[in-house]
Amino acid sequence: MKREVVGGIGTVRGGKFDVLEIGGIGKLKGTVTANKVIAGGLFKSKGEINADTVEIGGVARIFKDIKAKKVKMGGVVKIRRADVNADEIICDGILVSNGEICADEIRFEGVFSVSKMYGDNIVLKYNHQRLYNRGNSNNLAFPKQNGKYKPLIKMYLGRDIGTDCSIVDVIECTNLEAEGIRAKVISANNIKLKNNCIVDKVFCDGKLEIDDTCIIKEINSETQPIIARKEIGNMANATLVKILDLYKEGKINADEAEKMIKSVKPDLGTDGFWSDSNNNSSIGNKIYNGSLIEELPWEDDGKLRIVAYIGRRLLKKGDPGATSIEVKYDGEALNVECHGNLYCGEIKGNVATQGSIYCKKIYGKVAAGGGITLEE
Amino acid sequence: MFISKKELLKLTGISYGQLYRWKRLGLIPEEWFIKQPTFTGQETFFPKDKILNRIKAIQKLKDEYSLEELANILSPEVSEKHFTVSDLQIIEEIEKGLIPCFCKTFGKNSFSYVEMLVLIAISKCKKELGLQLKDVEELCYGIKDHLVSLKQTDFLLVLLDKNGEYFITIHAEQGHVFFDNRWKIVSQVRLNEISSIVKVKYRKSFNFRLDELEGLDEKERNNPLEFSAKKEALSWEEL
Amino acid sequence: MGRIVISMGHRQLEGNYNCVMMAGELQANNSKIKKLYLAGEATIRRSNLGLLRCAGEVRMDDSNLGDTKIAGGLRLHGTCKGNSLVVVGDLSAEYLECRIIRNGSLKSMENKEKSIVALRGRPVVAASGNVHVKPAGNVTVKSIRWSGTLKAETFENHYPIDLSNCDYEFKNIISSALLTCKGELVCSNFYSFGGIQCESINAENVVIVVNENIFVQSIGGSNIRICNRFHVDSLFKSLLKSVHYSNFASEAGIVSIPTIEGDSICIEYTRSELVSGIDVKIGDLCIIDKVEYKSSIQVSPKAIVNEVVRL
Numbered sequence: 001m002k003r004e005v006v007g008g009i010g011t012v013r014g015g016k017f018d019v020l021e022i023g024g025i026g027k028l029k030g031t032v033t034a035n036k037v038i039a040g041g042l043f044k045s046k047g048e049i050n051a052d053t054v055e056i057g058g059v060a061r062i063f064k065d066i067k068a069k070k071v072k073m074g075g076v077v078k079i080r081r082a083d084v085n086a087d088e089i090i091c092d093g094i095l096v097s098n099g100e101i102c103a104d105e106i107r108f109e110g111v112f113s114v115s116k117m118y119g120d121n122i123v124l125k126y127n128h129q130r131l132y133n134r135g136n137s138n139n140l141a142f143p144k145q146n147g148k149y150k151p152l153i154k155m156y157l158g159r160d161i162g163t164d165c166s167i168v169d170v171i172e173c174t175n176l177e178a179e180g181i182r183a184k185v186i187s188a189n190n191i192k193l194k195n196n197c198i199v200d201k202v203f204c205d206g207k208l209e210i211d212d213t214c215i216i217k218e219i220n221s222e223t224q225p226i227i228a229r230k231e232i233g234n235m236a237n238a239t240l241v242k243i244l245d246l247y248k249e250g251k252i253n254a255d256e257a258e259k260m261i262k263s264v265k266p267d268l269g270t271d272g273f274w275s276d277s278n279n280n281s282s283i284g285n286k287i288y289n290g291s292l293i294e295e296l297p298w299e300d301d302g303k304l305r306i307v308a309y310i311g312r313r314l315l316k317k318g319d320p321g322a323t324s325i326e327v328k329y330d331g332e333a334l335n336v337e338c339h340g341n342l343y344c345g346e347i348k349g350n351v352a353t354q355g356s357i358y359c360k361k362i363y364g365k366v367a368a369g370g371g372i373t374l375e376e
Numbered sequence: 377m378f379i380s381k382k383e384l385l386k387l388t389g390i391s392y393g394q395l396y397r398w399k400r401l402g403l404i405p406e407e408w409f410i411k412q413p414t415f416t417g418q419e420t421f422f423p424k425d426k427i428l429n430r431i432k433a434i435q436k437l438k439d440e441y442s443l444e445e446l447a448n449i450l451s452p453e454v455s456e457k458h459f460t461v462s463d464l465q466i467i468e469e470i471e472k473g474l475i476p477c478f479c480k481t482f483g484k485n486s487f488s489y490v491e492m493l494v495l496i497a498i499s500k501c502k503k504e505l506g507l508q509l510k511d512v513e514e515l516c517y518g519i520k521d522h523l524v525s526l527k528q529t530d531f532l533l534v535l536l537d538k539n540g541e542y543f544i545t546i547h548a549e550q551g552h553v554f555f556d557n558r559w560k561i562v563s564q565v566r567l568n569e570i571s572s573i574v575k576v577k578y579r580k581s582f583n584f585r586l587d588e589l590e591g592l593d594e595k596e597r598n599n600p601l602e603f604s605a606k607k608e609a610l611s612w613e614e615l
Numbered sequence: 616m617g618r619i620v621i622s623m624g625h626r627q628l629e630g631n632y633n634c635v636m637m638a639g640e641l642q643a644n645n646s647k648i649k650k651l652y653l654a655g656e657a658t659i660r661r662s663n664l665g666l667l668r669c670a671g672e673v674r675m676d677d678s679n680l681g682d683t684k685i686a687g688g689l690r691l692h693g694t695c696k697g698n699s700l701v702v703v704g705d706l707s708a709e710y711l712e713c714r715i716i717r718n719g720s721l722k723s724m725e726n727k728e729k730s731i732v733a734l735r736g737r738p739v740v741a742a743s744g745n746v747h748v749k750p751a752g753n754v755t756v757k758s759i760r761w762s763g764t765l766k767a768e769t770f771e772n773h774y775p776i777d778l779s780n781c782d783y784e785f786k787n788i789i790s791s792a793l794l795t796c797k798g799e800l801v802c803s804n805f806y807s808f809g810g811i812q813c814e815s816i817n818a819e820n821v822v823i824v825v826n827e828n829i830f831v832q833s834i835g836g837s838n839i840r841i842c843n844r845f846h847v848d849s850l851f852k853s854l855l856k857s858v859h860y861s862n863f864a865s866e867a868g869i870v871s872i873p874t875i876e877g878d879s880i881c882i883e884y885t886r887s888e889l890v891s892g893i894d895v896k897i898g899d900l901c902i903i904d905k906v907e908y909k910s911s912i913q914v915s916p917k918a919i920v921n922e923v924v925r926l
């Protein structure tokens with residue numbers, strides 16, 4: 001059996017191979033049967049591929065069916081009017097397909113826009129990071145929703161593709177686990193959706209688990225009750241329900257619903273770039289008084305912090321009422337920063353306080369707004 | 377003791393637009409806006425008596441004067457605002473070390489607006505020309521009596537030097553003054569310019585005491601001419 | 616009058632000149648220069664300039680700067696006045712008073728948000744639209760810091776700026792890039808097409824076009840408008856400006872501003888806890904916890920308002 005390697009620019013007219021490796025700029029014309037097909041570089045397939053393993057990296061355009069045991073797709077793959085049938089399909093790049101993607105196990109973790117997906121166990125994760133790690137270190141300006149070019153991109157790729165979620169038209173499978181996708185119809189036995197999924201219709205035979213950020217227009221569930229995880233407070237919950245209602249009534253479209261959800265849940269971090277909520281974005285990130293977000297505005301840095309809340313609002317230094325809180329801490333401290341009054345043991349480091357400090361000994365520097373009393 | 381913003385608007389019948397406008401013009405000091413967390417969230421409170429009196433005064437006077445005129449009336453040079461030692465310390469242009477000297481020579485601890493401008497001018501001269509403390513003292517002694525009656529800032533302050541001794545003259549800019557040749561003109565400062573800087577820079581730092589407005593009322597009536605002249609000099613809108 | 620100076624190297628001038636073109640170092644004392652074109656450095660004292668075009672660093676003491684455009688740094692001492700000032704770079708002023716002060720862009724430009732992105736400190740890319748950058752990347756957006764006391768009728772901002780170090784008195788602020796200041800942003804007419812970072816805004820007329828970098832706690836004023844597309848209105852036309860602004864639509868999402876208080880409020884694409892006014896219009900895609908109105912209220916069917924109270 002042959003091992004054929006096409007480097008540079010080449011065309012393969014089909015045949016039987018052991019390993020067919022196409023690097024560089026390769027074209028496939030004619031049916032290929034092989035154990036392993038590796039296509040990197042720029043690859044255009046106008047022939048059927050039957051193989052055990054198919055690995056597509058680089059930029060690939062597929063116009064004829066692929067049948068394999070294992071398919072691995074990275075890079076940017078565009079499939080037009082062709083189906084992919086396999087036992088296992090793994091994709092972690094950018095995939096656009098207007099045919100069928102069919103496999104027992106499907107694992108997608110990139111950005112994809114797929115027409116039909118059928119299978120047994122399907123796991124779809126949205127990972128926008130891929131977009132920017134794609135060797136494009138110069139790709140600084142990837143516009144989020146580049147309205148101007150959208151029709152062009154759609155025409156080239158053949159399908160609409162979003163940069164902030166993945167799109168699948170129809171999914172039919174046994175077990176589905178998906179996050180950050182938009183789908184028209186999902187039909188499965190067991191479904192688990194989270195992170196801002198927006199689905200028009202869901203048909204579920206078995207267990208349905210949706211979290212509150214997902215919007216489903218129509219749910220058809222036969223047997224089991226819906227388990228909805230409540231992750232947010234009642235007020236926001238009520239608002240989300242209202243957003244959902246507006247969407248159901250057709251008053252707002254999916255895009256608008258997404259924007260509204262995002263504004264109510266600023267900490268969810270599905271807005272790709274600023275997902276690090278502690279992020280010191282280069283434009284500047286100040287958390288002003290009275291931030292209602294649920295996360296804590298500090299890192300997990302091993303510091304003991306004693307903070308006070310009024311309602312869900314974290315009191316910051318200078319807030320009225322903050323200086324009247326007294327804290328008694330048994331034991332030694334390294335460095336102390338205090339905005340109220342503090343009673344503690346020895347302080348091995350520095351002290352900065354707005355209120356008063358009563359402690360045993362201070363080994364470091366002291367800056368105090370109130371008084372410092374050292375007990376014997 | 378305190379009244380919430382909402383209650384205040386309801387009680388007085390004024391609108392948010394008016395409240396914020398008056399705050400911008402300095403008719404209501406920023407310090408009076410006190411933010412307190414309550415169970416409904418953050419709410420703003422005001423010292424009750426002060427704010428009610430202030431709003432009453434503004435409402436009464438705004439029928440007679442436009443808001444710009446009101447703001448002019450409150451301009452520091454027209455109002456009887458007094459600058460205390462702590463106020464002087466806020467002003468960067470006044471050298472802190474000189475403040476005790478000023479107090480001693482002027483014989484008082486609070487200064488009028490025009491006096492404060494002159495202090496800034498003298499501080500500036502000292503810094504630029506390297507005057508001695510003694511020189512500053514003598515300058516102050518020399519000029520202090522004249523400043524008491526000064527209400528306008530349309531003056532030029534000239535520092536003269538004769539054989540190591542320093543003298544000050546303050547005269548209206550338009551007027552031509554011919555100095556004896558034996559006096560060397562060391563420095564000239566326009567009080568108007570210092571005034572412009574101070575007004576923008578320290579706008580937020582200094583309160584205005586509208587209670588004196590009541591008293592000013594009568595004064596203004598007695599000197600209508602004086603008021604309109606000031607108006608031309610002071611309206612920054614025209615600049 | 617009538618003197619023309621063309622010079623390279625080092626030059627010292629005093630007196631009246633019609634036109635001065637220089638590459639190098641210029642020192643001008645007590646002069647009156649109608650037009651000054653300079654590439655290099657200049658120290659100008661007690662002078663009167665009609666027009667200044669400079670690429671380089673300029674220091675001016677107690678001078679009149681007429682119509683000045685500088686790409687570089689400008690340091691002003693004493694009292695300086697002028698007609699219009701355009702600075703692309705740093706500015707520090709003891710006291711500056713102009714009719715128009717503009718930060719950024721030497722040519723008239725549209726009001727899309729342009730960011731100059733610096734790669735490891737060196738300016739690299741000028742991008743239209745929003746530039747999104749992973750925090751871990753080596754790309755930063757530089758915000759310029761001005762300092763000093765500034766007074767102008769109109770302040771136009773076309774480049775990210777931090778005014779926290781400035782004492783300013785502007786009647787109109789038109790900003791199409793990120794504007795940062797501490798505490799309360801105060802002026803009469805405020806038009807923002809870019810980002811804003813401050814504690815609160817207090818202005819008579821406020822028009823804000825939605826943008827992702829708006830971090831403001833409260834807005835207080837008379838006429839408040841938040842919209843997702845900008846349309847030149849009669850008030851905007853009447854403002855003193857140095858550049859042409861065109862209508863545009865923002866692609867950003869919903870802005871979050873906890874408190875909005877005013878007389879006439881018309882907002883859309885806004886998330887807010889409290890909106891309170893006399894005549895209130897809640898437009899599309901708003902999510903408001905509580906609306907208080909005195910006279911009239913309108914809520915779009917595409918908005919969510921949890922509580923409405925009539926005062």
